[in-house]
């Protein structure tokens with residue numbers, strides 16, 4: 001009997017040598033004589049395959065900015081592995097000039113396993129730049145406008161009140177409570193469905209599915225079929241083709257995850273009990289197809305829950321380690337609500353320091369430090385370099401946050417850097433939510449939810465450092481995970497031990 005894994009390995013090895021030699025000797029044809037941007041020297045046959053960082057890649061890419069910046073501009077870096085060009089953008093200028101101003105950067109790269117076999121090319125964020133994607137963005141345009149989000153503010157406040165009670169009853173579980181707040185707010189907005197616990201399938205299923213797929217997008221983590229596309233033609237029953245059998249199961253899981261809440265909204269509409277939501281409103285508007293509504297809605301939780309939660313966890317860390325910032329923010333809130341009630345959405349205009357705090361949270365530990373890749377649709381030329389069509393372009397947001405040309409003492413958490421309009425440093429809202437036509441659809445939603453969460457928690461709790469077994473404060477450790485979304489609160493100890501002391505009783 002044929003031992004497929006072994007046969008595959010041999011065949012793949014031969015093919016990779018062939019491909020590598022081909023790409024090694026192939027000269028870019030439309031380069032206009034311009035070189036590719038600088039980067040680590042490719043190795044014979046394998047190119048830069050061994051250079052692609054697999055853990056916290058944004059840190060290595062930022063370091064390369066300095067390495068190559070000594071001779072060239074380190075703003076744009078190039079790597080090549082088995083025929084894929086990877087371009088890393090390392091400055092605000094390069095990201096703005098290419099991704100905001102040139103529409104040819106609006107596509108997404110297709111991953112064979114995740115996008116095609118598992119079906120993750122159908123939610124908006126994984127979609128190619130085509131008519132279906134345009135329809136998705138049209139569906140999202142009106143509900144996510146700032147004024148529409150404002151009309152939803154009472155729902156955020158209700159979700160937050162439930163979260164405050166959870167925090168009061170079990171402060172040691174604050175990580176999960178804040179995550180549930182983000183999920184609950186998104187599900188109510190998208191489907192008008194209520195979620196009571198983190199065990200609700202509306203929360204649990206997408207988290208499981210997303211966790212599985214997310215790391216496949218990172219350099220160095222891609223499955224074999226993404227290098228050797230012909231493997232997708234191997235029948236599922238074939239020995240060794242386990243990836244195809246798994247892909248089928250995971251595809252069904254995604255179909256259910258997106259389809260089930262959609263069906264529930266339709267049933268609620270039919271029964272006359274639907275709570276108005278993005279889905280119910282779009283279903284009433286007959287210009288959209290059901291499939292487009294379903295996949296647009298199905299993108300929200302996946303795109304918004306982890307990211308919003310990541311920022312909330314950074315908030316807890318920032319407050320625990322910067323008591324002076326916490327006190328100033330609380331004093332501002334006290335001055336507005338006079339200790340009688342929770343701050344509301346309408347109070348925001350009177351809380352300028354909170355506004356700076358929100359910006360500094362986005363900058364200090366951005367939720368997506370290596371932003372979602374864009375795919376270059378045509379050959380391009382920038383600052384004397386050739387950028388080939390098909391390049392996978394990574395905006396390295398971390399490099400901007402650490403750029404001393406934009407931020408004085410970038411490692412410091414200092415909301416004051418945004419305080420004076422005349423001297424304010426670069427606004428992180430210009431880059432942490434992405435770029436150009438692919439800019440985050442839920443930016444206004446996330447901003448509003450974060451505002452409500454932060455002012456409510458500050459109005460009710462003091463956040464302190466974790467305590468050891470003797471009750472002494474422990475300095476929390478900030479470490480980075482390797483996923484796409486990064487949590488500022490990476491230390492497990494911090495999760496269980498952070499001390500949240502109740503200071504006011506106005507819930």
Ligand code: HEM
Nearest residue numbers: 124125303304307308367372433434435438440441442446
């Ligand atoms: C702090 C919270 C958030 C951050 C930092 C964030 C950041 C991002 C980033 C960096 C992208 C990729 C943009 C690009 O490709 O240039 C993105 C895309 C997206 N985000 Fe967010 N996001 C957040 C919250 C949300 C929320 C709450 C929602 C919805 C409720 C949402 C919906 C989306 C969607 C649908 C896309 C795909 C856009 C497309 O590909 O056309 N996001 N987000």
